[in-house]
Each structure stands twice: as C-alpha cells, then as structure tokens.
Amino acid sequence: xxxxxxxxxxxxxxxxxxxxxxxxxxxxxxxxxxxxxxxxxxxxxxxxxxxxxxxxxxxxxxxxxxxxxxxxxxxxxxxxxxxxxxxxxxxxxxxxxxxxxxxxxxxxxxxxxxxxxxxxxxxxxxxxxxxxxxxxxxxxxxxxxxxxxxxxxxxxxxxxxxxxxxxxxxxxxxxxxxxxxxxxxxxxxxxxxxxxxxxxxxxxxxxxxxxxxxxxxxxxxxxxxxxxxxxxxxxxxxxxxxxxxxxxxxxxxxxxxxxxxxxx
Numbered sequence: 272x273x274x275x276x277x278x279x280x281x282x283x284x285x286x287x288x289x290x291x292x293x294x295x296x297x298x299x300x301x302x303x304x305x306x307x308x309x310x311x312x313x314x315x316x317x318x319x320x321x322x323x324x325x326x327x328x329x330x331x332x333x334x335x336x337x338x339x340x341x342x343x344x345x346x347x348x349x350x351x352x353x354x355x356x357x358x359x360x361x362x363x364x365x366x367x368x369x370x371x372x373x374x375x376x377x378x379x380x381x382x383x384x385x386x387x388x389x390x391x392x393x394x395x396x397x398x399x400x401x402x403x404x405x406x407x408x409x410x411x412x413x414x415x416x417x418x419x420x421x422x423x424x425x426x427x428x429x430x431x432x433x434x435x436x437x438x439x440x441x442x443x444x445x446x447x448x449x450x451x452x453x454x455x456x457x458x459x460x461x462x463x464x465x466x467x468x469x470x471x472x473x474x475x476x477x478x479x480x481x482x483x484x485x486x487x488x489x490x491x492x493x494x495x496x497x498x499x500x501x502x503x504x505x506x507x508x509x510x511x512x513x514x515x516x517x518x519x520x521x522x523x524x525x526x527x528x529x530x531x532x533x534x535x
Contacts, residue, residue, distance in 0.1 A: 280356050282306040282349060282400075284336055284363035284393055287314035290416065290464065291362035293495035294502055299325035301503075306349050306356075308334040308363070308393075336363045336389030337381075346396035355403035358412040358506055361390045364434075371429045379430050386434035390415055391441060394456075398449065405453030412506050413449075415442050417458040417517050423525040435460075439517040446515030455514040457505050462521030463492040489522035 281298055285291035286307030295305045299322055307329055309315050315331040322329050330352065334345040349356070365385045367378040394413055405411040420428050421435035439458050446456040463486075486492055498520050504510055519525055 278302075279358070280304045280306070280353055281358040281360060282308060282332075282346075282356055282393075282397060283360045284308045284334070284389070285416075286362070287311055287318045289362065290461070290495045290498050291360070292318050293499045294360055294362065295329065296322065297496070297499050297503065298506075299328055303357075304328045304330070304353075306330045306332055306352075308332045308336070308345055310335050310363075336361075336393055337384035339392055342389070342392040342396050346393075346400065350400055354400070355405075356397060356400040356411065358414070359394060359397040359401060360414045360416075360502065361393055362416045363389055363393075364416060366428075366431050368427050368431070370427055374430060382430045382434050383437075386431070387437040387441070390438050394441075394445060398452075398454070401454050402449070402452040407450070407453050410453045410455045410511060412510075413445065413454060413456040414502055414505055415439075415456070415458040417442070417460045419460050419462045419519060419521045419525050421517070422460055422519065442517060443515045450514060455505075455510070457510075457514060458517040459498055459501055459505075460517050460519045460521065461493055461498050462519070462524035464498060465492055465494055488524070488526065491522070493520065493522060 281303050283291050283295050283305060286295045286305070287309035295307050295318070299305055305328060307315055307318070310333070312331070312333045315333065319326055319329050319331060332345050332348055335341045363385060365382055367382050401411040401413065415438050417438045418431070418435040420432040421439045424432035439460070442456055442458040449456060501518060501520050505513065
C-alpha cells in the first residue's frame with residue numbers, strides 16, 4: 272500500500288455520507304490514507320468517485336458496525352493491509368424518533384446496536400492496530416461521534432439520546448484505560464448538522480414529533496466541515512494532552528435556553 276505524503280492512516284466508520292465523508296475528504300487532502308467503512312458498497316463507491324486523485328488512498332470496507340462478526344472481519348481486513356492505525360473516527364450512526372410509548376423494540380435495538388454497540392465494537396477491534404507504534408509521547412487517536420442530545424436530551428429522541436450518552440461515557444472509560452498504551456480518546460457532540468440523516472427528519476412521517484435543535488445562537492446550523500475542523504485539532508500535535516473529553520460543536524446551542532421570540 273502506498274501511503275500519502277503524511278504517511279498517516281485512519282479508519283472512518285460511516286464514511287459514505289455526512290460527517291464521515293467530510294472527514295475522509297479532508298484527511299485525504301491532507302495526505303492521509305483512509306479506510307472507509309460503511310454498510311453500503313454502492314454509497315462507498317459513489318463517495319470515492321468524488322475524491323479525485325486521492326482516490327487511490329481511499330480503501331473501501333463494507334461493514335455493518337452492529338455485527339460483531341462483520342466488525343472483526345473488517346478490522347482483520349484492514350490489519351492485512353497495514354500493521355497499524357494512527358486514528359479511528361467513529362461516525363456511523365442512525366436516528367429513530369418518536370415518543371417513548373410509540374418506540375418499537377426494533378427501532379430501539381437498531382439505534383442502540385449501531386450507535387452504542389457499533390462504536391464499542393469498532394474501537395475494541397481497532398485497539399491492537401492503534402497501539403502498535405503508539406506511545407504517550409506519540410499517541411494515536413480515537414474520535415467518537417456523540418451528540419448534543421447526550422448533553423441536553425429532548426423529547427421524541429429518547430433512544431438516540433441514550434445511545435449518544437453511552438458513547439460519551441464510553442469515551443471517558445476508554446481514555447483512562449488506553450492512555451498508558453498511547454491512545455487518546457475524545458468525543459464530539461454536534462448540534463444540528465446539515466447531513467442526510469438530519470434532512471430525512473424533515474419528512475413528517477419520519478420525524479414523529481422530533482424536532483432538531485435548529486439554528487444555533489450563532490445564527491445557523493452546522494455544516495459537516497464545522498465538525499471536521501474540530502476533528503483535525505484532535506488529530507494534531509496541539510491536542511496531545513487532550514483525552515477523555517466530550518466537546519460540544521453546536522454553536523452555543525446548549526449554553527443557555529433562548530425563549531422563542533427573544534431578541535437576544
């Protein structure tokens with residue numbers, strides 16, 4: 272395998288759309304080699320087509336992160352190509368909304384299995400590759416995608432909020448357990464981001480009473496690149512002493528409640 276100019280290697284789950292695709296694009300442009308994991312081979316192929324000359328450094332890995340068998344196979348596949356990873360970014364996620372009394376067991380299982388179980392499985396299987404060559408002075412990085420819903424839950428998002436709260440708790444525990452092995456672990460908690468998953472909630476048949484956090488105090492919702500900007504900080508040497516945190520990337524959404532009609 273030919274590495275990019277930086278020689279750094281990352282695995283990104285949910286790499287075929289939204290924040291995961293934006294992260295893959297940014298890191299490819301910076302010279303990283305990217306292993307893009309996603310459930311859909313077609314979506315991976317489509318997103319790869321947009322990477323231009325960097326496409327040869329984008330390796331697609333079809334993976335259902337909720338399946339322990341498939342996650343084990345996916346990271347074995349990655350390990351066959353490279354003996355180590357410099358970073359893991361877990362972006363794969365799903366959202367199902369609605370009042371608690373109407374939430375089906377199937378939707379509950381889907382959200383918890385993808386968002387919480389999938390994050391756990393991928394981090395667990397990536398660890399042997401992440402600690403190879405890593406040290407406290409030259410750490411590898413794990414970035415998990417939590418949500419402002421983990422910090423400020425709202426109605427009609429019960430299971431999603433639960434799953435993201437689990438991700439934030441997992442972040443702290445992994446950070447403490449893996450620090451001696453030279454692995455830094457942090458989570459990002461975006462507010463409303465313009466992604467296909469969020470856009471789908473504009474369909475009333477899917478929203479089921481759920482409303483996004485909406486426009487932030489900064490006057491807009493986030494773009495995927497706003498989240499990737501903070502990822503790049505966490506991947507940089509400037510963040511070598513940052514681990515175990517959940518960082519809101521929400522334009523001040525959770526900082527204070529702004530009543531409807533307020534001029535503030």
